[in-house]
Amino acid sequence: MDRRRLSEAWFKWHLIEMKIGLGERNIDTLVCSEVDAEIQRLLPRIHEHFTEKWSGSHHCDNCKSKDCSQALIIDGHMKGTRLVCDFMEGDICCEEIGSITVGCNQTPVKGSYFCVNHQHSLMKVNKIETQPDTDENQHSLQCKTEKRKQAANKHRSAGICCAVYSCGVVVGITELFGCESLSQVYVFLTWLWHAVQHFPRLFAYDDACHLKRYVNSRQKTAAGKFIANLTMVVDKMHFKNHVDKWCKQNVNPHKVKEFCDLNTEACEQTFKFVSQFKHATKHMTYASYNLFHLIMCNMYNEDKIIKSTKRIKLQSH
Ligand SMILES: [Zn+2]
Ligand SMILES: [Zn+2]
Numbered sequence: 001m002d003r004r005r006l007s008e009a010w011f012k013w014h015l016i017e018m019k020i021g022l023g024e025r026n027i028d029t030l031v032c033s034e035v036d037a038e039i040q041r042l043l044p045r046i047h048e049h050f051t052e053k054w055s056g057s058h059h060c061d062n063c064k065s066k067d068c069s070q071a072l073i074i075d076g077h078m079k080g081t082r083l084v085c086d087f088m089e090g091d092i093c094c095e096e097i098g099s100i101t102v103g104c105n106q107t108p109v110k111g112s113y114f115c116v117n118h119q120h121s122l123m124k125v126n127k128i129e130t131q132p133d134t135d136e137n138q139h140s141l142q143c144k145t146e147k148r149k150q151a152a153n154k155h156r157s158a159g160i161c162c163a164v165y166s167c168g169v170v171v172g173i174t175e176l177f178g179c180e181s182l183s184q185v186y187v188f189l190t191w192l193w194h195a196v197q198h199f200p201r202l203f204a205y206d207d208a209c210h211l212k213r214y215v216n217s218r219q220k221t222a223a224g225k226f227i228a229n230l231t232m233v234v235d236k237m238h239f240k241n242h243v244d245k246w247c248k249q250n251v252n253p254h255k256v257k258e259f260c261d262l263n264t265e266a267c268e269q270t271f272k273f274v275s276q277f278k279h280a281t282k283h284m285t286y287a288s289y290n291l292f293h294l295i296m297c298n299m300y301n302e303d304k305i306i307k308s309t310k311r312i313k314l315q316s317h
């Protein structure tokens with residue numbers, strides 16, 4: 001069997017399942033050439049549905065982990081990137097910081113660096129998001145942990161960013177472009193603030209020092225205020241890279257007693273699972289790449305819940 005036919009059937013099947021899950025009434029038969037556009041149309045709702053499911057009662061009522069939903073951990077993963085169009089058009093935005101340009105997220109046509117919509121455009125600008133997103137008027141931190149300095153290959157996406165609860169359940173996924181900039185992480189955080197049913201006060205990120213200073217100076221909106229008031233620390237594994245005095249005082253996970261027994265490496269564990277698929281995802285489109293990760297993480301979460309239940313049963317024997 002041709003592997004492309006198998007992949008088409010897989011995406012078609014999951015698209016139909018998603019449409020039923022979203023309560024769409026019209027489940028027409030789609031020809032293969034329409035599947036990608038249909039996934040793209042539904043993608044914002046599929047993302048929301050995933051986040052609502054895993055931050056709500058389906059998770060909380062069934063997860064038996066003692067750390068369930070105590071903290072939220074965010075991290076980016078630059079393996080498993082895909083080819084993206086070089087055209088510098090395409091924004092993401094949130095109320096607090098407005099819009100930021102991340103470039104076109106579509107796949108280039110064969111033999112070109114540009115997608116079907118931009119291949120004949122006269123204004124072809126190579127993208128790469130390297131503008132500083134820290135505040136110049138603050139003393140710069142000594143730690144070399146800024147993620148935007150690890151730019152992706154300029155013709156590729158920058159991977160995915162995951163939000164994972166301390167019990168290991170993934171609650172949100174977003175794709176990154178150019179690099180893992182603080183502004184993209186921030187837009188993702190404000191999106192999560194709207195979408196999650198339970199946003200814990202404890203929060204860990206491996207570059208928490210730069211992020212903490214970034215969020216502290218952005219508090220015009222309700223989302224901005226909420227994020228700035230989180231107890232934000234560096235995850236335990238990466239804290240040794242934070243050499244600045246400011247970090248040791250302000251984002252030290254060992255100084256916050258609620259973090260003592262919590263797993264702050266839940267993202268690393270998720271990425272170990274996700275990176276198995278990096279060869280399969282590198283040729284995917286924007287729509288199929290995002291849908292694929294949501295489906296895989298949904299399976300990963302279901303498995304986590306089953307394992308947490310089994311662990312409790314074993315302990316009680
Ligand atoms: Zn849980
Ligand atoms: Zn394009």
Ligand SMILES: [Zn+2]
Nearest residue numbers: 143209242247
């Ligand atoms: Zn630091």
